[in-house]
Amino acid sequence: xxxxxxxxxxxxxxxxxxxxxxxxxxxxxxxxxxxxxxxxxxxxxxxxxxxxxxxxxxxxxxxxxxxxxxxxxxxxxxxxxxxxxxxxxxxxxxxxxxxxxxxxxxxxxxxxxxxxxxxxxxxxxxxxxxxxxxxxxxxxxxxxxxxxxxxxxxxxxxxxxxxxxxxxxxxxxxxxxxxxxxxxxxxxxxxxxxxxxxxxxxxxxxxxxxxxxxxxxxxxxxxxxxxxxxxxxxxxxxxxxxxxxxxxxxxxxxxxxxx
Amino acid sequence: xxxxxxxxxxxxxxxxxxxxxxxxxxxxxxxxxxxxxxxxxxxxxxxxxxxxxxxxxxxxxxxxxxxxxxxxxxxxxxxxxxxxxxxxxxxxxxxxxxxxxxxxxxxxxxxxxxxxxxxxxxxxxxxxxxxxxxxxxxxxxxxxxxxxxxxxxxxxxxxxxxxxxxxxxxxxxxxxxxxxxxxxxxxxxxxxxxxxxxxxxxxxxxxxxxxxxxxxxxxxxxxxxxxxxxxxxxxxxxxxxxxxxxxxxxx
Numbered sequence: 134x135x136x137x138x139x140x141x142x143x144x145x146x147x148x149x150x151x152x153x154x155x156x157x158x159x160x161x162x163x164x165x166x167x168x169x170x171x172x173x174x175x176x177x178x179x180x181x182x183x184x185x186x187x188x189x190x191x192x193x194x195x196x197x198x199x200x201x202x203x204x205x206x207x208x209x210x211x212x213x214x215x216x217x218x219x220x221x222x223x224x225x226x227x228x229x230x231x232x233x234x235x236x237x238x239x240x241x242x243x244x245x246x247x248x249x250x251x252x253x254x255x256x257x258x259x260x261x262x263x264x265x266x267x268x269x270x271x272x273x274x275x276x277x278x279x280x281x282x283x284x285x286x287x288x289x290x291x292x293x294x295x296x297x298x299x300x301x302x303x304x305x306x307x308x309x310x311x312x313x314x315x316x317x318x319x320x321x322x323x324x325x326x327x328x329x330x331x332x333x334x335x336x337x338x339x340x341x342x343x344x345x346x347x348x349x350x351x352x353x354x355x356x357x358x359x360x361x362x363x364x365x366x367x368x369x370x371x372x373x374x375x376x377x378x379x380x381x382x383x384x385x386x387x388x389x390x391x392x
Numbered sequence: 393x394x395x396x397x398x399x400x401x402x403x404x405x406x407x408x409x410x411x412x413x414x415x416x417x418x419x420x421x422x423x424x425x426x427x428x429x430x431x432x433x434x435x436x437x438x439x440x441x442x443x444x445x446x447x448x449x450x451x452x453x454x455x456x457x458x459x460x461x462x463x464x465x466x467x468x469x470x471x472x473x474x475x476x477x478x479x480x481x482x483x484x485x486x487x488x489x490x491x492x493x494x495x496x497x498x499x500x501x502x503x504x505x506x507x508x509x510x511x512x513x514x515x516x517x518x519x520x521x522x523x524x525x526x527x528x529x530x531x532x533x534x535x536x537x538x539x540x541x542x543x544x545x546x547x548x549x550x551x552x553x554x555x556x557x558x559x560x561x562x563x564x565x566x567x568x569x570x571x572x573x574x575x576x577x578x579x580x581x582x583x584x585x586x587x588x589x590x591x592x593x594x595x596x597x598x599x600x601x602x603x604x605x606x607x608x609x610x611x612x613x614x615x616x617x618x619x620x621x622x623x624x625x626x627x628x629x630x631x632x633x634x635x636x637x638x639x640x641x642x643x
Contacts, residue, residue: 199538221542227535231557231634243553244545273634293543 148296148327149209149218150175151196156205158191165191166353171346173297175210178320178328178365179358180342182335182381184389187348189331193301196329197221209297219297224305226286228274234261235270238289260288264318280311287315291322298328305333313369316340320366335381339374341365345381349388356384424604432604433611439593444612447590450506450578451620454513458574459567461514462521466563469522470529471551487519491580499585509586513577517570521563528562529555561635564628571624575617590616 151173158165165188173179183189194200196207198216209215228237238257239249247253261270264284274282283304290298303319304312312334320341332338338345345359359377361367367374406426412418413425420428433440465483469475495512502508532555540550582591590613597605629635 194538197538197542199541217544219542221539223535223539225535227533227539229536229554229557231560231632240539240553241543241545244540244543244549246546246549275634299542 148176148325149211149213149215151215151297151327151329152206152208152210153192153196154206154208156192156195156203158188158195158200158203158205160188160191164352166348169353169355171355173327173329174344175327176325177343178323178330178341180330180332180338180345181348182332182338182345182385183348183353184385184392185333187351187353187388187392189348190301192348193299193329193331197299215297218295219299220290220293220295222286222290222298222300222303224302226274226279226282228282228285228289230274233271233273234266234277234285234288237274237285238292240289241293257288257292260292261285263291263322264288278311280307280315283307283311283315284318287319287322296326298323298326300328300330302331302333304337312337317366335378335385336369336374339377339381340367340369345377347381347384347388349384350391421601421603424607428604429607429611432602432608436605436608440590440608440612443588443590443593443609444616446506446588447575447578447582447613448616448620450509450581450589451513451574451616453506453510454517454577455567455571455574455624457510458514458517458570459521462518462566462570463525463563465518465522466525466529466559467551467556469526470555483519483522486515491516491577492584495580495584498581504585504587509578509581509589512581513574516577517574520569520573521566524566524569525559525563528559531562532558560632564632564635567628568621568625571621572617574620575613579613 153169153171153173156169156171157167169192171179171181171192181189181192191200191203195203195205196215197219198207199221207215209218229240232240235254235257238260239253242253243249258267258270261267264287266281266284266288269277269281274285277285283306286303290300304315307315316337330338330341339359339361342365343360345361347356348354349356359381361377362373363371369375410426413423424432465479469479491512494515495508498508498511502511536554536558537550540554545553578589579591582589583595586592590609594606594609597603597609
């Protein structure tokens with residue numbers, strides 16, 4: 134067990150902060166956002182909320198370098214590019230149906246042509262154990278439930294050992310209880326990394342985020358960040374969380390009107 | 393019951409055939425009854441087997457060659473994007489010319505032996521395989537490609553680990569279609585000019601009005617085609633178990 138708990142954090146460099154500067158992106162001739170700035174504090178989880186269509190996902194894809202026709206500058210706090218130092222997790226689990234859970238978790242190293250040692254497999258097995266999937270290593274995605282599949286996707290993201298993690302509504306397709314459990318798991322496993330989590334669930338943002346920001350309008354702007362007290366994952370019954378949830382819902386309602 | 397059903401269908405069809413021949417009194421040189429065809433099958437099984445083996449060999453060789461060429465072309469076109477504009481017109485033209493029209497030329501060039509028939513089958517198989525696999529290679533789930541990009545995979549490794557396996561189900565449906573049409577290529581080749589094979593045998597028997605033997609040859613050909621199709625289908629399902637599951641539920 135000690136082996137399992139020391140397994141990733143020790144091997145990784147301290148997570149840098151990330152700055153997105155002067156981001157501009159147009160969709161069908163209309164600007165989604167112009168000259169937008171966003172800062173992801175080092176080693177913290179930043180949650181981004183907003184009405185659908187406001188460009189949250191586009192902003193995340195822009196940071197990941199996956200958006201076409203965008204203008205922006207993405208730098209870490211030491212003014213270096215972040216390519217190759219982030220992992221990406223999407224709303225769909227994006228598991229390869231022909232690979233076992235183990236094969237999916239080790240996809241990154243296969244794609245990079247890294248040696249397929251026993252170490253890699255052992256690490257992948259430990260990672261699957263940590264997300265609660267021990268015994269399912271050989272299962273194909275079609276044999277797993279939605280929650281289990283997303284756990285595999287989480288394990289695959291963590292296997293990348295990247296200091297920055299970009300997550301695009303990763304848990305939104307799950308039912309409430311499954312989502313609650315996986316949030317708990319994610320908060321623990323993502324501790325110490327610089328995370329951008331796009332979500333449409335205010336409670337999820339308040340449970341997981343060190344910093345919560347609402348994106349609204351067109352071209353979109355970001356409001357003043359909320360910073361819920363205490364370390365994540367927070368108890369949803371915590372009065373502070375509940376008070377902030379009311380505040381956040383108000384902001385989201387306003388954001389929707391501005392849409 | 394599942395195994396019995398095709399047998400019952402077969403028996404009913406044979407009975408209907410026999411009944412029709414009996415009632416209508418149609419001449420045996422126009423439509424022989426199943427009894428006559430059965431006798432022809434039994435008395436000439438050696439010749440039928442010999443010719444059948446040759447036709448089967450032509451079909452299988454054509455299938456292997458055509459599929460290999462199709463896979464290679466699809467991969468080339470998918471890898472070198474400009475190749476598509478250059479090669480697609482050739483592919484389409486190769487399909488626009490009816491096989492019947494080129495069969496005599498192939499026989500002229502490649503002779504009366506098996507090679508011209510294998511070439512014919514290859515030609516007819518090549519296009520469905522290429523088109524299907526290329527389609528599969530070009531329709532990779534965009535999310536997988538985003539993920540691969542974030543993971544830092546090279547173009548070659550993305551092709552190898554994601555695009556090719558993702559394209560395999562499309563390839564297998566291409567190969568299924570190819571398997572169904574492959575006998576056409578071989579038999580057309582045999583009709584145009586050959587010294588052996590079921591097509592050759594049928595043409596000879598037709599000329600001599602030995603229609604019962606012609607029907608017997610037709611039965612053997614149908615048996616070969618159906619067996620081959622199911623064998624290929626079974627093998628493809630075995631090869632891609634993750635895809636067969638999905639198909640079963642969609643049914």
